[in-house]
Amino acid sequence: MSRILQGLRVVESSAFVAAPLAGMSLAQLGAEVIRIDPPQGGLDAARWPVTRDGKSLYWAGLNKGKRSVAIDISRPEGRELATALITAPGPDAGLLLSNFPARGWLDFGALRQRRADLIMVNILGDSEGRSAVDYTVNAAAGFPFVTGPTDVEGPVNNVVPAWDLATGMHAALGMIAAERHRRLTGEGQLVRIALSDVAFAAAGNLGYIADAAINGADRRHYGNDLFGAYGRDFATADRRRLMLVAITQSQWTAVLKATGLGDKLALAAQSLDLDFTREGDRYEGRAAISAILERWFAARPFAEAAAALEGAGCCWGPYQTFQQMLRQDRRCSPENPMFAEVEQPGIGRYLMPGSPLDFAASPRAPVRPAPLLGADTDAVLREVLGLSERELGGLHEAGLIGARA
């Protein structure tokens, strides 16, 4: 059985998170993804976190399973090589992914002259063409003013680059949707997606725009409380933390069962003229609920609380640092088929994820590390463009391509 996207060939010219993630997601589903970088490395070649000797763990993380080609695209001959790779023939090729401006050597019109059915997925920062990254888009999209402790006055940034992640996945979807269209009609196209559009669309999709427009709401920080239902973090007697959620009625019933606090919670509801079987009432009465549950959690160690929650089928989870996640959580270990311990060339062996998508008809691809920069230059130019050893030697000598393997 082959990988679900086996046979597709995508050329990627990219940096940072969204576009590399899109390419990596396609590679982890079986596509051949060729990332082109300058011989000295692209803009993200040294991005932190780095090892003690300066190797980028970030770059390694976002380029797993790709082939790396190093070409000096600052010179016309280099640009010609890159263009030839992008527009090489084959029904499953002619797919370009980039977060760089679609001009110069990445001008879609010019590339299309060389391959009429080219598909180019272009990720932009800002829908109006200004420079923008996840952090600046997030600042504009409202969320920092509702994130974080209730006593914080200013904005609180996400550390999870949510817009990069969502944009990368949109881009991968856009690529496969466009490839489907080309398979049915023969037609290629330019597909564009902006980080800022993804963030603003999410604010709309999650009801924040409607809440502002229809209810005139402008929500503020609400700490670790869920909005609109019941959910919060709790500390146990041994100072561990956990998140407990009761959105649905069955989740709420499980909380009552786990804690045995049904009578006390009913009194609290009565005292506020609320009905805690309704999710909105649980939200309105959340302080009263929390006052009761806080004592219950504070009175017992984590293990005891966890056993009670688990036994009652509660929706809950422990808080974990990255170290705890890596050392103590079986879901983040080689026992999870998504993960494997893999040797990353030049860095060492550590736990790496493959695709979270599990296709029954295609076995999970082995988890592959990122290539060393330029490691596949000769092989790709030989296979895709049919260059001879003599031609490759000449390109190396001229400094047009890098990292002779």
Next chain:
Amino acid sequence: MSRILQGLRVVESSAFVAAPLAGMSLAQLGAEVIRIDPPQGGLDAARWPVTRDGKSLYWAGLNKGKRSVAIDISRPEGRELATALITAPGPDAGLLLSNFPARGWLDFGALRQRRADLIMVNILGDSEGRSAVDYTVNAAAGFPFVTGPTDVEGPVNNVVPAWDLATGMHAALGMIAAERHRRLTGEGQLVRIALSDVAFAAAGNLGYIADAAINGADRRHYGNDLFGAYGRDFATADRRRLMLVAITQSQWTAVLKATGLGDKLALAAQSLDLDFTREGDRYEGRAAISAILERWFAARPFAEAAAALEGAGCCWGPYQTFQQMLRQDRRCSPENPMFAEVEQPGIGRYLMPGSPLDFAASPRAPVRPAPLLGADTDAVLREVLGLSERELGGLHEAGLIGARA
């Protein structure tokens, strides 16, 4: 020109964010997406935010452009109707999306008996089968301990449901990748994806697992600072806030140009034996950089600072509340082709996003509101299953289907 996914028919049985978002993303690209709910509404029918009279803005946000069918699936005849919809013939049908457990009437093996090439994308909470939602998965994935102000001790939750958003987009990609495979081979399949896998994979992809494993790091809260390069929020004289980012060398050069503080920043670098042309050095020296920039921003109003940053080509953005985003940002207005003011039945007219993906070969689909619950029941059962008016009348009378239009 048709929509990029026009012709595909997806049946969705879902609740909350990830699965409804996946279905909506496909609908916004032109697929016919039929969401099945119980006649009284599903688990998320009343999810907050709600209007003053209790209508869910959340449900409206996540079900735009779908068709809504109300069937009482608690009764065998209802389950039979739903099964018939899911397994109805047609080369572009037989696509099922759900975040409910794949058992009972959603058992993949049983459904496959009725349509051998069925594709089912099943979103799970936890990779090991426990109950889990975005909030509990996020707690386990390390990020709350690195999010928020540096003086906060406990975890800080994301308000952006990043794992729901990323999982929804993965699910949409999984659906189209599986449909491509079926088109090429005739083979359907079960595709599974867990929220927890998406979160743990992201922690790996972004280098957090490697940082913990290779460097032994266990990072703590670092406020609104970027990690590993320079970026932070600043307050201006008139108490507005903005986010400034200098990851690349050209972004840093733009900051020097905008502020004219190159000499002072060079002295600061010298005093610390750092070289601020290196992104890692900018991170290590961020307190010194911030001390200098803070004064510059504090000394001028937002408009003046913004003009200087914009003129120099800086990567920056204002912080905005949801109200400010909606009232003041042209990117979040009908001037952006992704948005339109649309009437949401039963609620009112407000700004709604379409798909952030822009396909040159397929014009953007008009932004469509969410259906009223069950609004398409008769039409869908007539079109897809060929039911007569008499049969529909009987089903209504028996209370098996709802919301007669």
